[in-house]
Amino acid sequence: MLVGLCPAAAVTGRVIDALWMSLGMAFVLILTSLSRVILHLLLDAPGSAGSGSRESGLLGSRWLGVLFLAACFTASFEVIMGAFAPQESAALGIYVPLLAVNCIVLERLADGSPRRAIQENGARIFRALGAAASRGAAFAVALVLISVVRETLGSGTITLFPLGAFGGTIVVSGISAAPARALLFAGGGFLCLGYLAGLVRLAGRLRNRRPRAAGEAGAQ
């Protein structure tokens, strides 16, 4: 998971950038995942040549296919974002094209057991959709958390969408006069990412500990 987050740590200096990045991630993940499953069903249907071999198919290697799909959807997201939000697109720069890499990493990591057991086609599609959406959501939560911390402490503001009378930027009084700019450097991103990962591990450990403690109490 952390490997997928690494390039994204660079764009979490402003909350708005993190939001756009998460949106792009969700877009590419969901569409890649969906079309992968659908293509799989169409091309690798039982009875057709090459069924049963995991690495075969029209596109040769399956990961070559995912690569191709992710690149396509990333490129389309880049074009869409450039049309609707040119400033944010410019702010994100190279990291929008790099979404493809993140998506491939996440797809690769998500390639697990649940898909194998399911035979029914519709269920497979829904499962893929759900998996992609949840991964996109988790990515968004992580990115937005990091960006809120970094932007609040690093520049004393929280930049969001302008909406009606709201100009789009919340100024955190007290910090905005002398923010800790070091957090806006790439190192600050990794620092926040590290602490977030630590918190997640801590939460996991606490969750594991509680039922066990309850069970021991019950045994006694």
Next chain:
Amino acid sequence: MADSTPLTVSPAPHVGGLISSARLNWSLALSLLPASAWGVFLFGFPALQVLAVAAATALVADAAASLAWGRAVLRDGSAAVTGLLIGMLMPPAVPLYVPAAASAFGIIVVKQSFGGLGRNWMNPALGGVVFALFSWADAATRWLPARGTPAGTAAAPLAALRSALAGGAQPTGGVLSALGARGYPWSSLDGRVVSWVNVHVLSAVGLSLPGGVFDLLVGNIPGRIGDVSVPLLMLGAAFLLARRVIRWQVPVAYLASFLVAAQVFGGLPMGRGWFAGAALFQLFCGSVVLGAFFMATDPVTSPLTRGGRVAYGICLGLLTFLLRYFGTPGFGVPLAILLGNCISPLLDKIARPRAASPRKAVVQ
């Protein structure tokens, strides 16, 4: 407890650790006192405030972080020394949140997050200072004038030299004459002492000293609280060396390589050619001496082997030279030592002594 038992059982590496952590830290604090006291004398109450805030924040942050991580709260003074060093690396007129943030960052992020005392791969004091320098660059250059100089004119000599060079004027003569020609405010006492020496001592030999020599030697210059007085820092360092709290290899290699590099190449950026670098001027301003004796020698983040320490010192000297001449002003020594911290395990690996027992014989 450890002192009363005749045998100490401990895991490797067994490097002459006859000094307990507490004793080491209190020796360090003691050796830093003269130079910090000089800073307080020179800059007055603001300097004392900065030192106190830095040390107090470090102590509180260390205790809080130790509790949060479930470690024992150490009372060996290591956090106090970290805080004191951070305060000494701050300019006297800095807003108080800067030393506080630097101490908190150094202790919580650089030290405790990586496993607490002895496991930090980076010097906590320097990590905190660099964080603060990057974050509040303008606040970290608020100097106070030295004693006997007009108020409101304070600029550290290094920064003044830089701006003098940026003006495009080629300094003729020494660096001090160049500064003097630009109207750098040396103290009135300096003027009296230097002219007395020139008239009564040096005129017989046909030499004369430029203004500022006395101020630089004594440390009566604007600068960071703890780094202005080189003689008092040397005094503290001599105490540490005599008590074998620090080893000589790192500071000697550091200062030697820095001085050689500064003398040989230092004149080039000023357009004065080779071997014209005014190395002694460079030694007396900025925090090279403070860094070389008190921070580069940190036993946790410097190499363990003797050869490694020499190589480490040489790297630090060259890095300091490069960063001071070509980097952002004020970052030279802190960044150089942090970069050195990064390579210090590597240096240990390269300079590892051969195993004492010949393995072949054992195998046969």
